Amino acid sequence: xxxxxxxxxxxxxxxxxxxxxxxxxxxxxxxxxxxxxxxxxxxxxxxxxxxxxxxxxxxxxxxxxxxxxxxxxxxxxxxxxxxxxxxxxxxxxxxxxxxxxxxxxxxxxxxxxxxxxxxxxxxxxxxxxxxxxxxxxxxxxxxxxxxxxxxxxxxxxxxxxxxxxxxxxxxxxxxxxxxxxxxxxxxxxxxxxxxxxxxxxxxxxxxxxxxxxxxxxxxxxxxxxxxxxxxxxxxxxxxxxxxxxxxxxxxxxxxxxxxxxxxxxxxxxxxxxxxxxxxxxxxxxxxxxxx
Amino acid sequence: xxxxxxxxxxxxxxxxxxxxxxxxxxxxxxxxxxxxxxxxxxxxxxxxxxxxxxxxxxxxxxxxxxxxxxxxxxxxxxxxxxxxxxxxxxxxxxxxxxxxxxxxxxxxxxxxxxxxxxxxxxxxxxxxxxxxxxxxxxxxxxxxxxxxxxxxxxxxx
Numbered sequence: 001x002x003x004x005x006x007x008x009x010x011x012x013x014x015x016x017x018x019x020x021x022x023x024x025x026x027x028x029x030x031x032x033x034x035x036x037x038x039x040x041x042x043x044x045x046x047x048x049x050x051x052x053x054x055x056x057x058x059x060x061x062x063x064x065x066x067x068x069x070x071x072x073x074x075x076x077x078x079x080x081x082x083x084x085x086x087x088x089x090x091x092x093x094x095x096x097x098x099x100x101x102x103x104x105x106x107x108x109x110x111x112x113x114x115x116x117x118x119x120x121x122x123x124x125x126x127x128x129x130x131x132x133x134x135x136x137x138x139x140x141x142x143x144x145x146x147x148x149x150x151x152x153x154x155x156x157x158x159x160x161x162x163x164x165x166x167x168x169x170x171x172x173x174x175x176x177x178x179x180x181x182x183x184x185x186x187x188x189x190x191x192x193x194x195x196x197x198x199x200x201x202x203x204x205x206x207x208x209x210x211x212x213x214x215x216x217x218x219x220x221x222x223x224x225x226x227x228x229x230x231x232x233x234x235x236x237x238x239x240x241x242x243x244x245x246x247x248x249x250x251x252x253x254x255x256x257x258x259x260x261x262x263x264x265x266x267x268x269x270x271x272x273x274x275x276x277x278x279x280x281x282x283x284x285x286x287x288x289x290x291x
Numbered sequence: 292x293x294x295x296x297x298x299x300x301x302x303x304x305x306x307x308x309x310x311x312x313x314x315x316x317x318x319x320x321x322x323x324x325x326x327x328x329x330x331x332x333x334x335x336x337x338x339x340x341x342x343x344x345x346x347x348x349x350x351x352x353x354x355x356x357x358x359x360x361x362x363x364x365x366x367x368x369x370x371x372x373x374x375x376x377x378x379x380x381x382x383x384x385x386x387x388x389x390x391x392x393x394x395x396x397x398x399x400x401x402x403x404x405x406x407x408x409x410x411x412x413x414x415x416x417x418x419x420x421x422x423x424x425x426x427x428x429x430x431x432x433x434x435x436x437x438x439x440x441x442x443x444x445x446x447x448x
Contacts, residue, residue, distance in 0.1 A: 050373045283323045
């Protein structure tokens, strides 16, 4: 009974102090870049897309990302602001069945990609979220790694508790089923069970304008290696023999955003449809081609 | 009906010049937009600070008093904050503005916006990622625009 007032006397000013530190800075403002080292900490940070190239360069310099000591088995942090593009030079020839699937995605307009699931906020799925995400964050927990994507404000769970991929996934998922393990300093993710309504990536090239397809049998393997505090090396391999004549591998890098935190970029269907109706479709030569 | 609308709008165009760096955008790419930038003075009717892309709707009056209502898209609110401090309060209905756009090729009064100024020349948004290019390319477009405007405003001998 006597402890309570004493605790209150001690904690009340502390809470006040914390409150003013946390609330003194409005979201998105950048007075002084006070917390450059890790994303958590008092004060609201910029979202990855809320920064321009100069902001990012300033943050990374202030955090000494190139020389800062790091734990090679810790890939947590906010990486990049727009995903890692797939290596289109390595795109394998499509099988006849794959070509048929691609043809079904082709736009019915030459002016916009009319069948892109993104237009109506269908989930991007995986690995499209790897390639287009407005910022990606890894969070490591004892039994799993969480991968957050700012675009669509979605997360993917990569289980590290020793379970195996389901041999016959009961329900296909846009982000699939994923398990992870460490081999040396490389974190390896294997995934399957993908819902085939998602595209791997938007495609515009010699085959036309649409999206590269996959089947539910697609498997994705990723390798992540933190080569320094601020740089993540990535390798992603897509294997789907019904669609692609051989595995398709992309290597790339993602840079740490030391003073950014994931915001809230929901893709809201009603907003997206309204936007399309108000500017995209009326801009087209044939405005009657409505999705 | 559409072509005359663009012609009408073009009458108030202060400058027209090609933008060389055409970006790849989400949703619809740049196939919709003319490479030639047009400057449109007018009055803000609506400002939609919302995903997936911020919209500005404004009325443009020509010399004869005919009003054409234009719609222009910008990037997402998040991206615009990075582009140069545009906020939910940057525009309101009734604001007099000068907006640099790439209009729809179709001739419809729809566009992608690259720069917004107030009628007194105050900068609202220097450049927009939605209009494409790297930061340096966008800055170069802005410098070219300033040089053009300075040239246009030079006193005639």
